[in-house]
Amino acid sequence: MSIERTRNFCIIAHIDHGKTTLSDRLLERTGTIHERDRQDQLLDSMDLERERGITIKAHPVTMRYRSKVGESYLLNLIDTPGHVDFAYEVSRSLAACEGALLIVDAAQGVEAQTVANIHLAHKQGLTIVPVINKIDLPNADLPAVHRQLEEILQIPAEEALEASAKMGIGIEEILEAVVHRIPAPQKPVDDTLRGLVFDSVFDIYRGVVAYVRVFSGNIKADQAVKLMSNDSRYEIKEVGVFTPKMLAQAGLKAGDVGYFIANIKTTADIKIGDTITDQRNPAREALPGFQEIHPMVFSGIYPINTADFEHLKTAIGKLRLNDSAFVYQPESSVALGFGFRCGFLGLLHMEIIQERLRREYDMDIIATSPSVIYEVLTTRKELLLVDNPAHLPDPSVIDEIREPIVKAYVLCPNENIGDILQLILEKRGTMDHTESLDTRRVMLHCELPLNEILVDFNDKIKSVTRGYGSMDYEHAGYRAAKLVKLDLLVNGEPVDAFSMIVHRDRADARGRQLAAKLKEVIPQQLYQVAIQAAIGGKIIARESVSALRKNVTAKCYGGDITRKRKLLEKQKEGKKRMKSIGKINIPQEAFIQVLKTQ
Amino acid sequence: MKSELMSNGAIHNCAERTSAHPIRHVYVHIPFCARICPYCAFYKERADPAQTERFCLALLAELESSGLRLNLQPETIFFGGGTPTALSTSPLRELIQGFGDLLDLTKLVEWTVEANPGSVSPAKAQMLRSLGVNRISLGVQSWDDQLLAVLGREHSAAQAELSVQILREAGFTNLNIDLMFGLPGQTAAQWEATLARTIALQPEHVSAYCLTYEEDTEFFLRRARGELRADEQTDAQFFELAMQALGSAGYRHYEISNYARAGYASHHNRGYWAGEDYLGIGPSAFSTIGLQRSQNVPDYRVYSDRVQAGESLTSSEEALTPQIKRSESIALSLRTSEGIPSHWLDSWNDEREEFLSLGLIRQDNARVRLTERGKLLADSVAAAFV
Ligand SMILES: Nc1nc2c(ncn2[C@@H]2O[C@H](COP(=O)(O)OP(=O)(O)OP(=O)(O)O)[C@@H](O)[C@H]2O)c(=O)[nH]1
Ligand SMILES: C[S@@+](CC[C@H](N)C(=O)[O-])C[C@H]1O[C@@H](n2cnc3c(N)ncnc32)[C@H](O)[C@@H]1O
Ligand code: SF4
Ligand SMILES: [Mg+2]
Numbered sequence: 001m002s003i004e005r006t007r008n009f010c011i012i013a014h015i016d017h018g019k020t021t022l023s024d025r026l027l028e029r030t031g032t033i034h035e036r037d038r039q040d041q042l043l044d045s046m047d048l049e050r051e052r053g054i055t056i057k058a059h060p061v062t063m064r065y066r067s068k069v070g071e072s073y074l075l076n077l078i079d080t081p082g083h084v085d086f087a088y089e090v091s092r093s094l095a096a097c098e099g100a101l102l103i104v105d106a107a108q109g110v111e112a113q114t115v116a117n118i119h120l121a122h123k124q125g126l127t128i129v130p131v132i133n134k135i136d137l138p139n140a141d142l143p144a145v146h147r148q149l150e151e152i153l154q155i156p157a158e159e160a161l162e163a164s165a166k167m168g169i170g171i172e173e174i175l176e177a178v179v180h181r182i183p184a185p186q187k188p189v190d191d192t193l194r195g196l197v198f199d200s201v202f203d204i205y206r207g208v209v210a211y212v213r214v215f216s217g218n219i220k221a222d223q224a225v226k227l228m229s230n231d232s233r234y235e236i237k238e239v240g241v242f243t244p245k246m247l248a249q250a251g252l253k254a255g256d257v258g259y260f261i262a263n264i265k266t267t268a269d270i271k272i273g274d275t276i277t278d279q280r281n282p283a284r285e286a287l288p289g290f291q292e293i294h295p296m297v298f299s300g301i302y303p304i305n306t307a308d309f310e311h312l313k314t315a316i317g318k319l320r321l322n323d324s325a326f327v328y329q330p331e332s333s334v335a336l337g338f339g340f341r342c343g344f345l346g347l348l349h350m351e352i353i354q355e356r357l358r359r360e361y362d363m364d365i366i367a368t369s370p371s372v373i374y375e376v377l378t379t380r381k382e383l384l385l386v387d388n389p390a391h392l393p394d395p396s397v398i399d400e401i402r403e404p405i406v407k408a409y410v411l412c413p414n415e416n417i418g419d420i421l422q423l424i425l426e427k428r429g430t431m432d433h434t435e436s437l438d439t440r441r442v443m444l445h446c447e448l449p450l451n452e453i454l455v456d457f458n459d460k461i462k463s464v465t466r467g468y469g470s471m472d473y474e475h476a477g478y479r480a481a482k483l484v485k486l487d488l489l490v491n492g493e494p495v496d497a498f499s500m501i502v503h504r505d506r507a508d509a510r511g512r513q514l515a516a517k518l519k520e521v522i523p524q525q526l527y528q529v530a531i532q533a534a535i536g537g538k539i540i541a542r543e544s545v546s547a548l549r550k551n552v553t554a555k556c557y558g559g560d561i562t563r564k565r566k567l568l569e570k571q572k573e574g575k576k577r578m579k580s581i582g583k584i585n586i587p588q589e590a591f592i593q594v595l596k597t598q
Numbered sequence: 599m600k601s602e603l604m605s606n607g608a609i610h611n612c613a614e615r616t617s618a619h620p621i622r623h624v625y626v627h628i629p630f631c632a633r634i635c636p637y638c639a640f641y642k643e644r645a646d647p648a649q650t651e652r653f654c655l656a657l658l659a660e661l662e663s664s665g666l667r668l669n670l671q672p673e674t675i676f677f678g679g680g681t682p683t684a685l686s687t688s689p690l691r692e693l694i695q696g697f698g699d700l701l702d703l704t705k706l707v708e709w710t711v712e713a714n715p716g717s718v719s720p721a722k723a724q725m726l727r728s729l730g731v732n733r734i735s736l737g738v739q740s741w742d743d744q745l746l747a748v749l750g751r752e753h754s755a756a757q758a759e760l761s762v763q764i765l766r767e768a769g770f771t772n773l774n775i776d777l778m779f780g781l782p783g784q785t786a787a788q789w790e791a792t793l794a795r796t797i798a799l800q801p802e803h804v805s806a807y808c809l810t811y812e813e814d815t816e817f818f819l820r821r822a823r824g825e826l827r828a829d830e831q832t833d834a835q836f837f838e839l840a841m842q843a844l845g846s847a848g849y850r851h852y853e854i855s856n857y858a859r860a861g862y863a864s865h866h867n868r869g870y871w872a873g874e875d876y877l878g879i880g881p882s883a884f885s886t887i888g889l890q891r892s893q894n895v896p897d898y899r900v901y902s903d904r905v906q907a908g909e910s911l912t913s914s915e916e917a918l919t920p921q922i923k924r925s926e927s928i929a930l931s932l933r934t935s936e937g938i939p940s941h942w943l944d945s946w947n948d949e950r951e952e953f954l955s956l957g958l959i960r961q962d963n964a965r966v967r968l969t970e971r972g973k974l975l976a977d978s979v980a981a982a983f984v
Pocket of ligand 2: 638714777
């Protein structure tokens with residue numbers, strides 16, 4: 001198809017507004033998928049996506065569309081994730097497109113990620129086609145959503161299309177708007193190959209599959225190419241498009257979106273945002289790339305059975321092949337043995353990795369509480385980065401601890417402002433300003449410690465606002481805070497896996513809570529077990545588990561003998577699965593329970 | 599390689615010998631009860647008089663065929679249940695007679711029958727005594743009517759006392775009384791009173807079991823629902839009360855749950871704890887012969903059918919190894935007052951030292967025994983040595 005008849009667009013929205021469902025309809029309406037292959041949220045092809053009903057990775061797909069007036073078009077759609085943790089997937093996808101379908105849920109209206117995503121799209125100069133989705137819902141409020149589009153996003157009401165992805169209403173209109181409103185890719189200035197690598201996946205059979213948007217020139221099999229960031233050279237094995245399955249093509253040309261496969265070993269070898277060009281006729285300058293993404297949340301992952309370390313290492317390595325946002329390095333813990341300190345983009349990303357390890361790799365793992373990276377200024381004026389509370393230096397050599405801060409945007413109905421302000425205060429946040437969006441809703445601009453919003457901030461906003469509030473955030477540097485390390489000691493020995501960095505004002509309560517939890521989950525032993533919580537050597541809470549007094553089978557005759565032996569074997573086996581700390585046996589379950597305590 | 603061959607040879611030899619090896623203990627399971635207790639996990643059913651004759655014949659048939667296979671030279675016979683005395687006098691007589699006919703009883707020293715208070719008439723008692731039964735184990739459980747009701751028992755304390763009298767009058771000079779403690783709502787005073795009244799009746803033997811919430815029982819469910827509460831501290835205290843009271847009344851605490859006057863320790867149970875072979879007859883009964891442990895089908899109708907059809911009665915089998923036997927021996931012998939030879943623990947030096955320092959075991963005359971405190975933690979100790 002000629003470049004004039006090509007349209008590249010992505011679908012962006014707040015989480016769950018119906019992007020993937022709308023993609024289903026577009027795929028069907030264009031005949032890209034056949035009736036018999038139909039399934040809901042077809043593009044959410046990963047198991048985890050299907051199970052959680054959310055999109056995690058951007059999914060490109062190429063469609064052919066014959067417009068009302070009979071012209072044929074090549075449409076490249078990219079469905080994107082809505083969750084904040086994967087916002088980087090959205091910005092990358094936008095860079096491969098000229099336009100974006102902005103979906104807004106007719107009942108929920110504009111939410112925080114709607115605002116964030118439209119800003120991203122504007123920044124990249126994309127044409128936006130607003131679509132109000134889910135108009136079939138009984139509580140759809142079209143006039144209100146139109147007002148919000150105008151007042152919050154400055155989008156003229158008449159531009160918005162109305163649709164129901166679920167019922168298949170308004171699909172034709174959307175396709176027509178795509179071909180008529182979204183511009184064709186710009187004609188290339190020359191025919192030098194310039195392709196933007198905007199994502200990659202690892203396929204066990206084919207190695208790295210790079211997602212590419214070609215801006216100029218051609219790319220085809222056997223071509224000698226290079227990546228401009230590091231001058232690494234490859235020979236193209238295959239190029240093709242997504243239908244959504246990979247389908248090999250003779251070549252990709254300027255304006256196209258597709259993939260290429262070369263002999264690239266791991267996704268770590270290819271920088272997302274890199275420019276691919278021809279070895280013999282290289283481009284002089286690379287296309288603008290992307291800001292590198294850095295993991296923000298860290299947690300230790302350990303095998304429950306220490307003998308599984310090698311197995312875990314392989315599994316983590318494989319996951320990393322497919323997910324360059326996930327980083328890890330080996331670490332060891334007195335309590336948990338050998339494992340890995342892993343970095344994630346956010347809590348959802350962390351949960352997903354942990355779940356994949358459990359499910360796809362059948363690993364029994366235990367994860368320490370999530371932590372952010374702290375900057376520690378020592379008395380000798382060195383700046384240390386600490387991503388593991390156990391590595392925090394002694395308080396006597398610490399001058400200052402700084403924690404990562406985010407600028408957060410909370411969008412909520414007017415009547416919830418009080419509760420949200422309260423919540424922000426509870427989370428040690430500070431208000432910057434309040435912006436009223438329309439007559440009913442406000443956007444609160446605030447700053448919060450990242451650590452405080454990791455776990456339940458979003459859930460709390462949802463519950464306070466009965467689902468009508470939402471939030472988004474961006475990183476905003478570091479700020480000094482009164483932070484201390486809280487340790488838990490079992491019979492006088494600190495258990496490194498339980499150490500955490502907390503705000504001084506919270507430390508006592510947290511220490512008491514954790515000590516009490518630990519008392520609950522440590523089984524009685526042959527001796528009394530002392531549990532203490534301490535801040536810098538000062539005990540702030542203590543509990544004790546009294547010594548076991550009775551553990552004896554009453555009857556032991558005939559058939560009881562086998563039963564008794566099995567029982568003893570079980571007790572012994574159980575003990576093997578426990579970590580022994582200062583002679584005290586702590587079951588894995590206890591670690592899990594305590595690490596889960598919020 | 600060589601040593602492996604040799605040890606295999608040894609097992610083989612041993613297995614060969616077993617068939618000729620005399621079996622000295624026979625257990626017989628009578629699965630009938632007049633009423634089903636809500637805490638009991640033994641295989642038992644409400645007695646159906648229409649089925650008992652066929653069932654008793656099946657027991658004798660099993661015994662007979664076992665006698666052909668094995669070298670039976672019983673020193674002890676134990677009729678347990680269920681409630682053997684739930685059989686009425688005449689079928690029970692035929693059964694006991696049948697055993698006498700089929701077995702060579704010249705070496706027999708102890709023949710126990712379990713009885714529930716209220717199910718032993720003077721006639722039944724006399725019949726048992728006259729046919730060679732010389733020990734009765736009476737399931738009194740408690741001398742407190744209120745607690746007997748909690749346990750869902752059919753009898754009262756008065757009936758239990760009458761049963762003791764009947765048995766004595768029938769000439770039984772070896773009487774065991776089963777007690778349970780740690781009952782729902784039981785107070786220390788109630789338990790002390792039960793111990794005192796037991797002692798006053800001067801049985802030769804007392805078994806005092808801590809109530810166990812066995813899976814698949816009503817009590818287990820009720821505890822899971824929070825209706826019944828088990829308390830480790832109380833159980834431990836009651837256990838200590840039993841050791842004190844029975845100890846000072848002249849009973850030797852010769853196994854975790856068993857106390858006896860000199861010379862009256864149960865030979866049959868000693869056989870189990872010493873790891874000796876035993877043959878189990880009847881539904882659900884276990885046998886251990888050499889390194890083979892097996893269980894009969896736990897349904898008396900199926901059992902009777904299979905006996906009639908000449909089919910195998912085994913429902914499950916377990917091949918033991920010398921190692922398993924050894925760790926069972928440690929666990930079982932540790933429960934007894936004899937304890938174990940110290941050298942059995944030579945490969946567990948650290949554990950032995952730890953238990954010694956915790957005061958759970960003591961070591962003298964080259965034997966290791968549980969201390970009073972250790973008896974309460976016998977499973978924790980034994981678990982280290984499996
Ligand atoms: N009633 C109604 N429900 C819809 C419509 N479109 C989508 N849904 C439902 O909304 C939920 C979310 O749909 P998705 O398509 O997964 O939303 P998404 O925007 O792709 O979600 P993320 O990828 O997780 O951000 C699903 O339960 C859909 O069935 C619609 O037009 N009407
Ligand atoms: C094999 S039972 C049957 C004896 C007889 N049918 C009776 O109930 O008196 C032997 C003894 O086990 C004890 N027993 C039964 N169930 C028990 C339980 N759940 N916990 C502790 N002891 C139990 C009782 O003391 C009982 O007398
Ligand atoms: S405790 Fe005795 S009487 Fe009660 S059900 Fe069990 S075997 Fe029968
Ligand atoms: Mg989606």
